[in-house]
Amino acid sequence: AEKYAPSTLWTHYSMLRTCLDIKEKMKINKYSVLIAFIKQKNVGYEGKKAKVLTRKEINEFLRAAPDEIFLMIK
Template structure:
């Protein structure tokens, strides 16, 4: 029986196996060029799904028009997510002493799609949890911020050419 896996699934499995081999057997499979080449080939021809972004005007419109009684948590998550270029897990792991109702990963991950739905934007399902990080970086770039500062803000690797 042949099983087909997406490239992202294979890379995730590779990462787990690599970690286990390093921890338990002190074997580093990241130095296996044939394995890496095979994994890279599995992604050839596949289209990666990228989350859509929210524009500054869409964010402003949602924040000013959505009712606080119904959308306050979404507004707070949106502001924190955009300001911090946060991943969903980073939003979930925030600790604030006076939060009465903890919010889970799925709820946090749906913030962009809730905003898109409220604004009646097309393709609501394409506004994933990653939307906040992408929107944050895009807003900074649109404001003329240099790429190194954007990478530092988002916690991305900065390649200084060495």
């Protein structure tokens, strides 16, 4: 659990919960210790913000990028 972000743990828990419910008719949402563990890992966690291009950077790319390489992207 140390190498995964809390959001990833929640995603895996959700996928596992759904699969076990559908295939095995098993409800893991009753395991409060598991949920408490994931919540505890979430304490103090700050997710990473994705970098976003500005309008100026996009226009600069469209103007300056060589057509031989980036024409399909433009």
